[in-house]
Amino acid sequence: MANHTGQAAHNKDQSKKATASGWIGSALEYYDFFIYATAASLIFPQIFFPQTDPKVAIIASLATYGVGYVARPIGAFFLGHWGDTHGRKTVLIICMFLMGFSTVAVGLLPTYAQVGLWAPALLVTLRLIQGFAVAGEISGASSMILEHAPFGQRGFYASFTLQGVQAGQILAAAVFLPLAHYMPTEAFNTWGWRIPFLLSFLVIVAGYIIRREVDETPAFAEEGARQAIPKAPVIQAVTENWRDMLRVMCCSLMNVIPVVTTIFGAAYAVQPGYGIGFAKDVYLWIPVMGNIVAVLVIPFVGNLSDKIGRKPPIIIGSLLAGLLSFGYLYAISIHNVPLAIVMSLLMWGVVYQGYNAIFPSFYPEMFPTRTRVSGMAISQNLGTLVSALLPALFVAVAPPGAANIPIMIGSITLAVCVIAAIAAFTARETYRVRMNDLGNPNAVPIPKADYDRMRKEIIDEAQMARRTA
Numbered sequence: 179m180a181n182h183t184g185q186a187a188h189n190k191d192q193s194k195k196a197t198a199s200g201w202i203g204s205a206l207e208y209y210d211f212f213i214y215a216t217a218a219s220l221i222f223p224q225i226f227f228p229q230t231d232p233k234v235a236i237i238a239s240l241a242t243y244g245v246g247y248v249a250r251p252i253g254a255f256f257l258g259h260w261g262d263t264h265g266r267k268t269v270l271i272i273c274m275f276l277m278g279f280s281t282v283a284v285g286l287l288p289t290y291a292q293v294g295l296w297a298p299a300l301l302v303t304l305r306l307i308q309g310f311a312v313a314g315e316i317s318g319a320s321s322m323i324l325e326h327a328p329f330g331q332r333g334f335y336a337s338f339t340l341q342g343v344q345a346g347q348i349l350a351a352a353v354f355l356p357l358a359h360y361m362p363t364e365a366f367n368t369w370g371w372r373i374p375f376l377l378s379f380l381v382i383v384a385g386y387i388i389r390r391e392v393d394e395t396p397a398f399a400e401e402g403a404r405q406a407i408p409k410a411p412v413i414q415a416v417t418e419n420w421r422d423m424l425r426v427m428c429c430s431l432m433n434v435i436p437v438v439t440t441i442f443g444a445a446y447a448v449q450p451g452y453g454i455g456f457a458k459d460v461y462l463w464i465p466v467m468g469n470i471v472a473v474l475v476i477p478f479v480g481n482l483s484d485k486i487g488r489k490p491p492i493i494i495g496s497l498l499a500g501l502l503s504f505g506y507l508y509a510i511s512i513h514n515v516p517l518a519i520v521m522s523l524l525m526w527g528v529v530y531q532g533y534n535a536i537f538p539s540f541y542p543e544m545f546p547t548r549t550r551v552s553g554m555a556i557s558q559n560l561g562t563l564v565s566a567l568l569p570a571l572f573v574a575v576a577p578p579g580a581a582n583i584p585i586m587i588g589s590i591t592l593a594v595c596v597i598a599a600i601a602a603f604t605a606r607e608t609y610r611v612r613m614n615d616l617g618n619p620n621a622v623p624i625p626k627a628d629y630d631r632m633r634k635e636i637i638d639e640a641q642m643a644r645r646t647a
Contacts, residue, residue, distance in 0.1 A: 192393060196326035197338045199270075199392040200319035204342030205349065206381045207274055207315050210281040211246075211308065212350035212440075213374045218242060219444035220358075221371045225289045226297045236445055237573050238298065245302050246309030247559070247566035254555035255412055257314030261551030262411035265394045266322040269314050269551065274389065276311030278382035280304045285375025316343070317555035320538035325395035325547070325613070328640065330484055330633030333609060336539035337480025344472045344534075347440075350374065351466045397547045397613060408548050415545065415553035419617065422544040423557035428601030429492070429537065430561025434568055434594045435499050435530045439506070439522060440465045441569040442587065447510045447518075460515060464522045471527030472534070479535035484633065487609050488540040492602040495532020499525050500595030507584035533598070543608035546617030565594070 222242065223235040261269035284304050290297040319339045327335035353374040361370045401407050408414045415423065443464075447456035483491055502525035509518035537558075545553035572590070576583040608616065610623035624632070 193323075193326045193328060193331075193335060196323050196392055196395070197335050199389055200323045201338045201342035201345075202388050203270055203274060203385055204315060204319050204339050205346040206385045207277050207312065208343045208346030209349045210277050210346075210378050210381060211312055212347045213353065213378075214246070214281070214284065214305065214308065215440055216350060216354055216444070217371055217375075219441055220354075220448055221367060222301070224367060225291075225371075226287075226301055227290055236578075237570050241567075241570045242298070242302055242305050246305040246312075247563040249306040249309030250313040250559035250563055251556060253310035253313030254317070254552075254559040256310075258317060258415075258552030258555035259410075259412055261314060261318050261321065261555070262549055263407055263409075265398055266318050266325070266551065267389065267392055267394050270318045270322070271386065271389050273311050273314045273318065274385040275382060277308060277315075278378050278385065280307035280311065281375055281378040281381070285372040285378070313559050314551070314555055316340075316538065317542070317551045317558060320554065321542050321550045322392070322395055324539055324542050325397040325550075328636050329612065330629065330636055331481075332543070333483035333488065333536065333539040334477060334481040336542070337476050337483075337535040339538040340534050341473055341476040344469045344476065348466055348469045348473070351463075351469075353377065355463070355466070401547050411549045411552040412556065415549035415556070419545055419549065419553050422605070422617075423553055425601045425605050426541050426544065426554060426557035427561040429533070429541075429598045429605075430558045431565050431594045432496055432499070432530070432533045432537075432598045433562045433565035434591050435503070435526060435533075437565055437568050438503050438572075438587065438591050439468065439526045442572045443506070443510060445569070445573065446507070446583065456510070456513070456515070464519055465526075467519060468522045468525075468527040471523050472531050475528055475531045476535040479531050480539070483536050483539065484609060487607045488536050488543070489602055489605065489607055491532040492536050492540065493599045495529050495534075495536075496595045496599040496602070498529040499533070500592035502529060503591040504584055504588035507588055511584050540602075540605075540608065543611065543616050544605065547613075549617070568594075 218239050223239040226242075227235040227238045257269050257273065260272065281304075284301065287300055287304070288297055316339060319342075320336055323339055324332050324336045354371075357366055357370045357373060444461060447461045479491055502521060506518065506521035506525050509521050541554045541558060542550050568590070572587050575590070576586045580586070606619065607623065610626065610629045611621050612624070615621035623629070
C-alpha cells in the first residue's frame with residue numbers, strides 16, 4: 179500500500195506541476211495576445227491609420243486583429259507537427275519566445291504620422307508572428323495537462339489551461355486601466371499605450387523559468403518508447419480523424435462570444451463614430467469583471483464535466499451565450515453601464531464557460547496521443563480564424579449610424595453559436611474513455627457506475643497520499 183500511495187503522490191505532484199506550467203504559461207502568453215486585442219479596439223485606429231475616415235480606420239484596425247488568426251493555421255501546422263514529434267514541452271517554449279519578442283516589438287513601432295504606410299505594414303507583420311506563435315499554445319498546454327491528469331479528473335485539470343487564459347486577459351486589461359485612467363489622453367495615445375507591450379519582456383523571462391522545469395508527459399514518452407511517433411502527424415490526423423477535426427472547427431466558432439464582448443463591443447461602446455460615448459477606462463472594467471467571474475467558474479464547470487460529461491455543458495453554454503449577446507449589445511446601445519456589466523457577467527463570465535472550461539479536455543480527447551497536438555491545433559485555429567474575422571464583418575454590416583445594431587449583430591452571434599452546439603451534439607462523449615483509447619471511434623467507455631467508483635477511489639487515494647506525505 180505504501181508503494182501504491184507513493185506512486186499516487188508522485189502522479190499527483192506531476193499533475194499539479196503540469197497544470198501550474200500550463201496555467202502560468204497560458205496566462206503570460208495570452209496577456210500578450212489580449213493587450214493587442216485591447217489596443218486594436220481602443221488606440222490603434224487613431225495612431226496607425228489615416229484619419230480621413232474614422233469608419234475605415236476602425237475596420238482596418240480590427241482587421242489587423244483578425245490577421246493574426248490568418249497565421250494561426252500555418253502556425254498550427256508547424257507547431258502541431260513539432261508537438262507531436264518532439265514533445266509538448268519544447269513546443270510550448272517555442273511559442274512563448276515567439277510571442278514575447280513580437281509583442282515587445284509592437285511597443286517599439288513608429289506611428290502613421292511618423293512613417294506613413296510603413297506603420298500598419300509593420301503592425302500586420304508582427305501580428306502575423308503573434309498569430310503563428312499562439313497557434314500551438316492551447317493545444318500544447320491542453321495536451322500536456324490532459325496527459326498528466328489522473329483518470330476521472332481530466333476535465334478539471336485541463337480547465338486550468340483556460341483559467342490561465344482568462345487570467346491573462348484580466349492582467350492585460352488591468353495594466354491598461356490605470357494608464358487609461360490616470361494618464362492624459364494625449365500622453366496615453368503618444369507613449370503610454372506602449373508600456374504594456376514592453377512589459378512583455380517579463381513574459382519571456384518568467385515563462386522560460388517556469389516551463390523548463392516541467393516533465394514530458396507519460397503518454398508521449400510511451401509513444402516514443404514504442405517508436406510510434408509519426409513522421410507526418412498532420413497527414414495522419416487529417417486522414418484518420420477528419421470528422422473530429424471538422425467538429426472542432428465548428429465548435430471553435432464559439433470564439434464569437436469573446437469577440438463580441440471585447441473586440442466589437444469595445445469599438446461599439448468607445449469609438450467616436452458610433453456615438454455611444456463609453457469612457458475607455460469605464461469600458462475596460464467590463465471584460466475585467468467578466469474574466470474575474472470566469473476564473474472562479476471554470477474549475478467548477480471542468481469538475482462538473484468529469485461527472486456528467488463534456489457535451490451537456492458545451493451545448494447549453496453555447497446556446498445561452500448566443501441568446502444573451504442580444505441583451506449585452508442592447509445595454510451598450512442605450513448607454514446603460516450597469517446593465518452592460520450584468521449582461522457581460524452572465525454571457526461571458528458564467529454561461530460561456532460551459533464551452534470555454536470544457537474544450538481543453540473535449541478537443542484533445544477526440545484524438546490519439548500520436549496526433550493530438552496537430553489535430554487539435556489545426557482544427558481549432560481554422561475555426562477561430564473564421565470567428566476572428568467577424569469584428570470587421572460586424573463593423574461592415576453595422577457601421578456607425580446603422581439602425582438595429584444589437585439585433586443584427588446578435589442574430590449573427592446566435593447563428594454561429596447554434597452551429598457550435600450542433601457540432602458538439604454529434605461528437606462522441608469522451609469523459610469515461612481511458613487515455614490509451616482516446617481517438618478510437620470504437621472505444622467503449624467505462625460503465626458509469628464503475629467510472630464513478632474508480633474516480634472516487636483515485637481521488638481518495640490522492641488525498642490519503644497528500645495527508646501522509
